[in-house]
Amino acid sequence: MDDLPNGFTGFANRGNQSNSNYQYSRSYTEREQAHGVAQGYTKEEVDGIDERDRRWSWVEIDRSAIQYNVLQTKRMLENSCRLMAVVKADAYGHGAVEVAKAASAAGASYFGVATINEGIELREAGFREPILVLSEPPQKAIPLLLFYSIMPSVYTSDFAICYAEAADSHGMKAPYHLAINTGMNRIGVRFDHVVEFLSQISFHRALELVGCFTHFATADSLETLDFQIQIKHFVEAMRALEAAGFDPGIVHCDNSAAIYRFPKTHFDMVRMGISLYGYQPAPDTHRFIDLRPAMSVKARITNVMTVPMSEGVSYGMNYRSPGSVKICTVPIGYADGLMRLLSGSIDFAYKDRAVHQVGNICMDQCMFEVDLRSRIGYGKPDPQIGDEVLIAGPHATVDASIDTMARKAATIPYEIICGFSRRMPRFYV
């Protein structure tokens, strides 16, 4: 057999060819097996390496912003009005447990979640506040509700009876909130059927109606007609319940937009979601409430290059270097939630100046340009590996805000903040 370069010993044994030259060498196999085995370092030593030193992108959450947003909102509520912190979807991407701690310290006394598992996470972290799942869970999950004291939203009699019987057979109560459909047509008992519905299920002694709520489809819209119709239906439903002798318990309907725009609809509780995280829920709410965004996405430069004029950058080479720029790479991409459709259209903040993201955003990395002709600070711009960059979040002089990012992506801030993936660690400051 002819000699091959680089110690190549041939392909793995195939079929009836039994020439030993065609097998991988023993030493190679042993080296392969050694992967994944601790050598030299202890597990404690390597586990102790900070997440921010493993990969240079992360999400910072400002706890004081969460608290500020709760306190500002509480000032607009009657003392008797409860504040539910809506911490579904891992607190809109901010981390449910830490947000729940901050919100509860500032006066939130109820938690809203979307799933049973989100409720369990709060219980396992030690929270004792009432927790409401904002939809009706599958019947098979009922034991989890009872075990963890998590309340469901109820709107079908099948679920209600099943829940009541499970509770009763264990000597427990079955507390719930009644979801009422006043026009959004997502979930809930139709507003003009609530008395009929409760009459059907109320024979069951274990059922305990803790609250009644609806949800608005257009509380953020400057056109208020649809909102007015929904609130009218809700009030009608509450009156009908009371007239029929039912105690509706905690009456609630306001999401963030409604809290600030329609103070008369606070009733016994408000459900604070997007404004808890510091985003204005409607185009006009900045006039009524000051909010501070809690989330900042940050990264450090991992590569700096001078790219000659007209050479391309990133997949597709849609961007060509104009010369006189440095191209810097940061380890954040669309797998981290930096949407690819934003390629070439957003700015980051680097040393208090706006820098343009350029080239297609990759799965795990993207690039931005530093214009060498612009003056950053007082000296010539000289980006270095390890320098910090604000990818998205509040900044005094640069617009790298989540709101701007959402507008450019033709979506809403909700989707942007939930979209930052768990691959980026959350840090609380």
Ligand SMILES: *Cc1c(COP(=O)(O)O)cnc(C)c1O
């Ligand atoms: C998500 C949600 C909220 C919070 O809405 P925001 O607009 O984020 O304030 C309130 N109520 C229900 C039923 C929800 O699903």
